[in-house]
Amino acid sequence: MIGDIVTVTVDRPLGSYHPVYKDMYYPINYGYIEGLIAPDGEEQDAYILGVDKPVDRFTGKIIAIVHRYNDVEEKWVVCPTNTSFDKEEILEQIQFQEQYFQSEIIM
Numbered sequence: 001m002i003g004d005i006v007t008v009t010v011d012r013p014l015g016s017y018h019p020v021y022k023d024m025y026y027p028i029n030y031g032y033i034e035g036l037i038a039p040d041g042e043e044q045d046a047y048i049l050g051v052d053k054p055v056d057r058f059t060g061k062i063i064a065i066v067h068r069y070n071d072v073e074e075k076w077v078v079c080p081t082n083t084s085f086d087k088e089e090i091l092e093q094i095q096f097q098e099q100y101f102q103s104e105i106i107m
């Protein structure tokens with residue numbers, strides 16, 4: 001799936017806070033792929049990198065998978081087709097949420 005083009009519906013835009021964990025601030029856009037069910041029974045979640053304003057939807061390429069060892073779900077990392085990030089840059093941008101999990105970034 002890395003390299004595939006997907007459309008992410010953003011339910012937590014850049015600058016928002018988590019609906020349950022009120023102190024979790026989203027410094028990037030975050031959402032899900034409609035109709036694609038992940039192992040947790042919900043739609044597949046995705047981080048969006050390289051977009052510096054809040055958006056409702058975003059179409060881009062999958063550049064990485066965040067595989068969590070201590071959770072059932074994985075997160076996809078999506079960015080504009082003409083952009084790329086290395087593992088360190090990805091981790092820096094998703095650390096706000098991934099700090100709570102043991103995970104690896106697969107590219």
